[in-house]
Amino acid sequence: MTKRYRLIARAQMHGEVREPGYVFTLEEGEQGPHRTVSARPDVNIADHLGQREKLVDEPLYVEISEEHNQALDEAEAKAAEQADAHAEACAARDAEQAKAAEDDKVPLGPTIEEFVAAGYRAENYPPVGYAARSTPDEVQKAIEAQRAAEAEKAKAVEAEKLEAEQAAPKEPQTAAETKPAAE
Incomplete structure (x- = not known):
C-alpha cells in the first residue's frame, strides 16, 4: 500500500533538493531520505566514522496521519475539479473568440x-x-x-x-x- 510522508528537513529527493513540508509517497518496503547521526547525541559523528555500531540512520520524514491523508485527497480532488472547470471556461471563451474571428471580427452591437x-x-x-x-x-x-x-x-x-x-x-x-x- 502506498503511504504519504512529509519531509521534516531539507533533503534531496527525485533529483531535486526539497524543502521541509514536501509531501511524497513511498511504496511498501521503500526507504525515504535519512541522515546518519550518532546514537549518542552528546558525541560528534566524526568520532565514530569507523565504528558503525554507534551510528544510526534517522528519517527526515514523518508519515502523514490518515485524517490528514483524507484532507489532502479532498484538496487534490477539489483542485482537480477547479482545474477542469477553469479549462472548460477557457475552452468556451476560446470558442466564442474563434466564432467572433470567423464573423470577420465584427464587435457586438446594442440590442x-x-x-x-x-x-x-x-x-x-x-x-x-x-x-x-x-x-x-x-x-x-x-x-x-x-x-x-x-x-x-x-x-x-x-x-x-x-x-x-x-x-x-x-x-x-x-x-x-x-x-x-x-x-
Whole structure:
C-alpha cells in the first residue's frame, strides 16, 4: 500500500533538493531520505566514522496521519475539479473568440431595444460595423411596433388638425372669392 510522508528537513529527493513540508509517497518496503547521526547525541559523528555500531540512520520524514491523508485527497480532488472547470471556461471563451474571428471580427452591437431607445429606426438594425445581439424575430417585432407607434402618432396629428379646422370660426366669403377666375 502506498503511504504519504512529509519531509521534516531539507533533503534531496527525485533529483531535486526539497524543502521541509514536501509531501511524497513511498511504496511498501521503500526507504525515504535519512541522515546518519550518532546514537549518542552528546558525541560528534566524526568520532565514530569507523565504528558503525554507534551510528544510526534517522528519517527526515514523518508519515502523514490518515485524517490528514483524507484532507489532502479532498484538496487534490477539489483542485482537480477547479482545474477542469477553469479549462472548460477557457475552452468556451476560446470558442466564442474563434466564432467572433470567423464573423470577420465584427464587435457586438446594442440590442434592438437599446438601438430604438437611442432614437434610431428599427429598420436600420444592426448598426453598420456591428453584429446583431437581438434575434430576427425581436427585430421584426420592434419594426412592427415602431410602425404602429408612428401610425398612431400620424392619426393623432391628423385628428388634431381636423379638430383645429372644425373649431376655427369660418369667415364669410367675399364676392371676389366666389367668382371663378377668368382665364
